Structures are given as structure tokens and as C-alpha cells.
Amino acid sequence: MIRALVNGSWETFEDAQLRPGTDSFDFETGLYETLRTKDNQPILLDSHLDRLLNTAESKNLKPSFHRNQIQSMISEVIKNLSEKDQRIRILLVPEKIIIYSTPLELDHRIYDGVSVITVQGKRNEPHIKTTNRHVCLNAYQTAQQQNCFDSILLDESETVFEGSRSNVFWVKDNCLFTRETGVLPGITRQTVLSNSPFPVRYGKLKLLDFGWLSEVFLTNSGSGIIPVIKVNNSPIGNGKPGPITRKLLSLYDNWIFDRSKTSM
Structure with a gap:
């Protein structure tokens, strides 16, 4: 209750x-x-x-x-x-x-890296948080059944959009990338975009691209920055959180707590 x-x-x-x-x-x-x-x-x-x-x-x-x-x-x-x-x-x-x-019951082991799966599905109104979220709930439950942290949503052409309850970032040439449109403008996503000491660019990602990426991470308000070390059971990079993701993790608490104090 x-x-x-x-x-x-x-x-x-x-x-x-x-x-x-x-x-x-x-x-x-x-x-x-x-x-x-x-x-x-x-x-x-x-x-x-x-x-x-x-x-x-x-x-x-x-x-x-x-x-x-x-x-x-x-x-x-x-x-x-x-x-x-x-x-x-x-x-x-x-x-x-x-x-x-x-x-909150936050499991701090997620910061050592999580596994995710990909599923086909897109939200009808990705730019807002509507209570009509059957696609996301079904995708998340599928991930949980496979002992994964989240599902990443793809369209019919296997283009990556967002997690069922997260935004997706990837790293290439010491730059952060995330999708610009067709995704929720997440609060934690915006915090990373506004504060990252690394350059940030918008880009697009295909399912097959996960094979050559060295770093991937998710963001959401409950957990913050979550390193991804496996996608569909295949490792990302060396299977450990990468140096850029680890640096962002070390900075994140200061970003959010400083902003929260000034807004109270």
C-alpha cells in the first residue's frame, strides 16, 4: 500500500x-x-x-x-x-x-557497470513524460526478466533512441555523444550536457555501432550516471567503466547538490 x-x-x-x-x-x-x-x-x-x-x-x-x-x-x-x-x-x-x-534503495553496484538489452519500440510522445508508457514498461520488464538494468529502445531500422527509463550517451574520440531529438529531454541528461568537462555533440547510433564503442552510459534521475559494460551480452570496450565515464561519475554529485542547494 x-x-x-x-x-x-x-x-x-x-x-x-x-x-x-x-x-x-x-x-x-x-x-x-x-x-x-x-x-x-x-x-x-x-x-x-x-x-x-x-x-x-x-x-x-x-x-x-x-x-x-x-x-x-x-x-x-x-x-x-x-x-x-x-x-x-x-x-x-x-x-x-x-x-x-x-x-530509493539504490544498489551502488550499478556504478561498476550494468548490462542492458535492446528492444524494438518507441514512445509516441518522447519529448514528454506521459503516463501512457506501456512501451517503456514492457521494455523495462523484459530487461528485468533477463537480469539487466534497462532496455534500450530501437526503431525498425535498428537506430538507437533512449532507454525505457533513461537517456543514452556514448563516447567517441574523447567526446560525449547523445541523440538530439526523438528522446526525452531528461533532467540528468541536461545536467551532463551543461556541466561536462568533455566536448558534447549530438549524434545518431545504430545497433551494430555498439560493437566498436569503448564507453556507453545511461542517465536517469534516480541513479544518476550509470556505466554500461554489456549490450545484448556483448562487452563494451574492455567490459569495465571507461575513464571518461568514471570522471563524470566523480563530478556528478557536486553538480546536482550544488544546484539543488542554490534552488532551495
């Missing part, structure tokens, strides 16, 4: 009722954001609220609460859970804003 704030009042739900992409999700349409806390401090909250509220305008889902009221609800939800590191979910559905948190 999950306790959630619904328009500022506490209600109780079954877990699946609040999980976008499942048949038991309680709402036909909506938007969502997921962020984390560190020591009870919401990470990059302003960026997440900017994206949610800007998208809400375009989808006619403008909430009936002001931004500062939503921030107060988030603070109340954080205080309601004893864990200092949490995963916060904000759901914006017709006439309701629903906010709840669960323990």
Missing part, C-alpha cells in the same frame, strides 16, 4: 493503481515526474517542476495549485517517510495532483 497526497490530503492506494503503464493504473491520461532526495533534500526539484508545469500547459492539464503549494506538498511527503534517500513521484492527472515517495 502507498500513502499519497492527493490535492493536499492523504489517501491510500494499491501500488499498481499509481504505476503508469499498467492496466490497473487508475487514470486514463496524465503526466508524471520522478526525482530523488539525498539526506531529505529533493535533487534538482526546480528543473523537474519546470518540465512538469511547462508540459502541463501544452496538454491542458494545468494544476489548480501554485508552484509553491506543490513544493510544500513535496516537503510534506518527504517528511512522512523516515528514509533520507527517497524516490519521489509526482502524478498530474485531470483535476488531481498526486505525490508520494518510496525508499
Whole structure:
């Protein structure tokens, strides 16, 4: 069971009722954001609220609460859970804003490198976080069944787009590359783009290209920067996180905590 704030009042739900992409999700349409806390401090909250509220305008889902009221609800939800590191979910559905948190339960072994698989599939509206996420949920569940961290989505021509819950970066000639369009403009992705000490370029990648890459990593708000050491059971580079990915990992916490402190 999950306790959630619904328009500022506490209600109780079954877990699946609040999980976008499942048949038991309680709402036909909506938007969502997921962020984390560190020591009870919401990470990059302003960026997440900017994206949610800007998208809400375009989808006619403008909430009936002001931004500062939503921030107060988030603070109340954080205080309601004893864990200092949490995963916060904000759901914006017709006439309701629903906010709840669960323990983050971050497995730090992922920073030694993860395995991913590729699956064919694309989101209909990749530029927004809509609750209509059956493609992503099915892809993620397929990855979990194969003991993999995530699935990378491909189109019919085996062009790489994004992970089911992440953005994809790769390294070539000491430069970072990521896809420019057709993917979610992720908050962690933008943090890397804005702060990387290495040059960043936009590019396109095919499935077969993974065979010659020396470094690949994913980004998402819950886990940050996640080195990929295997794709479809084939190693990336020497099968270990590469030097550029390791450098970014060493810098990432300072980037997000400094920005979060200045936005509070």
C-alpha cells in the first residue's frame, strides 16, 4: 500500500493503481515526474517542476495549485517517510495532483557497470513524460526478466533512441555523444550536457555501432550516471567503466547538490 497526497490530503492506494503503464493504473491520461532526495533534500526539484508545469500547459492539464503549494506538498511527503534517500513521484492527472515517495534503495553496484538489452519500440510522445508508457514498461520488464538494468529502445531500422527509463550517451574520440531529438529531454541528461568537462555533440547510433564503442552510459534521475559494460551480452570496450565515464561519475554529485542547494 502507498500513502499519497492527493490535492493536499492523504489517501491510500494499491501500488499498481499509481504505476503508469499498467492496466490497473487508475487514470486514463496524465503526466508524471520522478526525482530523488539525498539526506531529505529533493535533487534538482526546480528543473523537474519546470518540465512538469511547462508540459502541463501544452496538454491542458494545468494544476489548480501554485508552484509553491506543490513544493510544500513535496516537503510534506518527504517528511512522512523516515528514509533520507527517497524516490519521489509526482502524478498530474485531470483535476488531481498526486505525490508520494518510496525508499530509493539504490544498489551502488550499478556504478561498476550494468548490462542492458535492446528492444524494438518507441514512445509516441518522447519529448514528454506521459503516463501512457506501456512501451517503456514492457521494455523495462523484459530487461528485468533477463537480469539487466534497462532496455534500450530501437526503431525498425535498428537506430538507437533512449532507454525505457533513461537517456543514452556514448563516447567517441574523447567526446560525449547523445541523440538530439526523438528522446526525452531528461533532467540528468541536461545536467551532463551543461556541466561536462568533455566536448558534447549530438549524434545518431545504430545497433551494430555498439560493437566498436569503448564507453556507453545511461542517465536517469534516480541513479544518476550509470556505466554500461554489456549490450545484448556483448562487452563494451574492455567490459569495465571507461575513464571518461568514471570522471563524470566523480563530478556528478557536486553538480546536482550544488544546484539543488542554490534552488532551495
